Amino acid sequence: MxxxxxxxxxxxxxxxxxxxxxxxxxxxxxxxxxxxxxxxxSRAETMNGVVYEPNGAHIFHTSNxxxxxxVNAHGLTRPYDHKVLTEVYLSPDDDDRESRLLSWPPQVSELRELPIWPSVERELASLPPQPAGDNFEDYVVSMMGRTLYDLFIKDYTVKQWGRPATELSTRFAPKRVELRHDGHRGLFRDRWQYFPPNxxxxxxxxxxxxxxxxxxxxxxxxxxxxxxxxxxxxxxxxxxxxxxxxxxxxxWRGVEMVSRYRPTDDLRGVLTPAYVTNRPSARVPHTRTVETKHATGQQIGGTVVSEEMPGVPRRHxxxxxxxxxxxxxxxxxxxxxxxxxxxxxxxxxxxxxxxxxxxxxxxxxxxxxxxxxxxxxxx
Ligand SMILES: Cc1cc2nc3c(=O)[nH]c(=O)nc-3n(C[C@H](O)[C@H](O)[C@H](O)COP(=O)(O)OP(=O)(O)OC[C@H]3O[C@@H](n4cnc5c(N)ncnc54)[C@H](O)[C@@H]3O)c2cc1C
Incomplete structure (x- = not known):
């Protein structure tokens, strides 16, 4: 034949x-x-020899x-445990030095230590047993209460999607948003997680x-x-x-990674707190910073820090x-x-x-x- x-x-x-x-x-x-x-x-590139991701952070994770x-058969085997931080301002009057770095997804154990905990606790006590709602905002508020929604989700969502969360579907919420009670710090719960060195x-x-x-x-x-x-x-x-x-x-919504090479004092040097740091505040136009060197562990002078700018006309x-x-x-x-x-x-x-x-x-x-x-x- x-x-x-x-x-x-x-x-x-x-x-x-x-x-x-x-x-x-x-x-x-x-x-x-x-x-x-x-x-x-998913492709990575290099800038002055430093591996970075021009299309955003790509962590491989699966339970399939x-x-x-x-992927193992094709060399994807280097284990990696992805942890994300979020920079938040607890009060609109806080200046930039008063921002806090909290885990993403939000962890109840960390939230208990914050001055806003009494109101968060009251809101959590009045939530329905299962999150519900006809749009993204209602669904997420029913999952974590209004205070945490405003802190972690609201402005990030408007920046990312260019429209209020009330117009967005709930369909991707269960996969993307969570309030953690069990102390699990990794972003993913999948059985396998990798980041290849290059x-x-x-x-x-x-x-x-x-x-x-x-x-x-x-x-x-x-x-x-x-x-x-x-x-x-x-x-x-x-x-x-x-x-x-x-x-x-x-x-479509597209992002542009505004990536800059920056020198570092030593070969392991990095300049941001984590590989991915969410920046939900409306004070900055980007949604997160990405510094892939945290994940590659590359030993090289210099690093590349990318700011993820939403709302560009690309099909992402x-x-x-x-x-x-x-x-x-x-x-x-x-x-x-x-x-x-x-x-x-x-x-x-x-x-x-x-x-x-x-x-x-x-x-x-x-x-x-x-x-x-x-x-x-x-x-
Ligand atoms: C910002 C961002 C972050 C992400 N982070 C993660 C993550 O952390 N972990 C994760 O697992 N996934 C992540 N993803 C998802 C991941 O990027 C996709 O699941 C994956 O890349 C999909 O692969 P694909 O082959 O379907 O599409 P693509 O990777 O988009 O490949 C499509 C290919 O088709 C080519 N092409 C397009 N049009 C034509 C044409 N007309 N003729 C010929 N060629 C064409 C393109 O050039 C491209 O090479 C992220 C996605 C985004 C947007």
């Missing part, structure tokens, strides 16, 4: 893993990537055993080592006929408004509004794109499926789509 040919659009985690698995299953795969590098959003075995690039390059990759190859719906002539199926991991050449059809975060309108539009775009092709089209990953997913979920998505493609083409 003739070898089946598959095109994969995008060389982030999703496209790379799907491409690798289909190549291992005996298909001929070509991954088509619009930029000059692989790794997509299949995903864990897969960022994930080498891992993704290992995944792609058995796959043909063409860089500087931007594919859009205009290429549908050409792809149908050369391939038996196509997997799209690109954002669908971009792929369909209809910018503005989907709503899907905007999940309370009415679900954007997700419905994404599903319609998928149908419209698929109708332009004479070959089967599959959509996978964070951008194409318009979901707020982590790297391990993107890999799980890739595994699922590879299995589906293999089964469909075998039939």
């Amino acid at each position: 003739r070898m089946r040919l598959i095109a994969v659009v995008g060389a982030g985690w999703t496209g790379s893993v799907a491409g690798r698995l289909l190549a291992e299953a005996g298909f001929s795969v070509e991954v088509l990537e619009k930029t000059g590098v692989v790794g997509g959003h 055993a299949a995903v864990n075995s897969f 960022g994930v690039n080498e891992v993704i390059e290992s995944v792609l080592s058995a796959v043909a990759v063409t860089l500087h190859s931007e594919i859009t719906v205009d290429d549908a006929d050409d792809l149908a002539q050369s391939y038996d199926a196509v997997i799209i991991t690109a954002a669908l408004d971009d792929f369909a050449r209809r910018p503005g059809e989907l709503e 975060y899907p905007v999940l509004t309370a009415d679900g309108a954007n997700e419905r539009r994404n599903a319609e775009l998928a149908d419209e794109i698929a109708a332009c092709f004479d070959i089967p089209v599959y959509f996978a990953g964070r951008l194409a499926t318009y979901r707020y997913i982590n790297q391990d979920e993107a890999i799980a998505d890739a595994m699922a789509v590879a299995e589906r493609v293999a089964a469909d083409l075998a039939g």
Whole structure:
């Protein structure tokens, strides 16, 4: 039987893993990537030799055993325990020297030590047994009370999403927001957590080592006929408004990491309190600072500190509004794109499926789509 040919659009985690698995299953795969590098959003770079993350902090964490075995096989094995700090001002009159560094998620054991604890305690005592609400603000207030919401969440959310939390969906709240009673300090509770010493690039390059990759190859719906002539199926991991050449059809929030190299006194020197420090206050425009050197443990003179500035026109975060309108539009775009092709089209990953997913979920998505493609083409 003739070898089946598959095109994969995008060389982030999703496209790379799907491409690798289909190549291992005996298909001929070509991954088509619009930029000059692989790794997509998770990619790390260096500035004066210091590893940093131009697209934001990326900590790999998973409880999915299949995903864990897969990344282990490609060299992602260096354990890391991610802890985040938040800088808060307990009173609007506090000056900048009076800010406090508290754990994120907020820890009841730390909050008990604060002067605001009596009012926080009263609010916690009157919360419902389970958080509930029709929008993000109501849900989170019902989880931690108004005082903690105002301190940790309110302004951060407005900065991040460019709209009040009352307009946002509750759907991502359970995954992103928590009040800790058990003293667990790590951000994640997953079974496995890693940070590779040079960022994930080498891992993704290992995944792609058995796959043909063409860089500087931007594919859009205009290429549908050409792809149908050369391939038996196509997997799209690109954002669908971009792929369909209809910018503005989907709503996205983007961040820009404003990254600066700074000298340090010694090889282990760092300049911020943690790898990720949340800055929820409206006093600063950024939402967090990221200093990847905390996680890499790199021994090098100098460091790179990045300020995460929200609200730039890039496709980073899907905007999940309370009415679900954007997700419905994404599903319609998928149908419209698929109708332009004479070959089967599959959509996978964070951008194409318009979901707020982590790297391990993107890999799980890739595994699922590879299995589906293999089964469909075998039939
Ligand atoms: C600020 C931020 C922080 C994050 N932090 C974490 C974290 O700590 N831990 C975690 O697990 N996850 C994190 N994530 C999520 C993580 O980035 C994603 O889950 C993962 O990168 C998704 O991979 P992907 O392949 O689906 O998409 P991407 O990585 O976006 O890859 C898509 C690829 O397709 C290419 N492409 C796009 N359009 C086209 C086209 N038309 N033609 C050809 N190529 C195209 C792009 O150049 C890119 O290489 C974070 C995300 C953000 C936004």
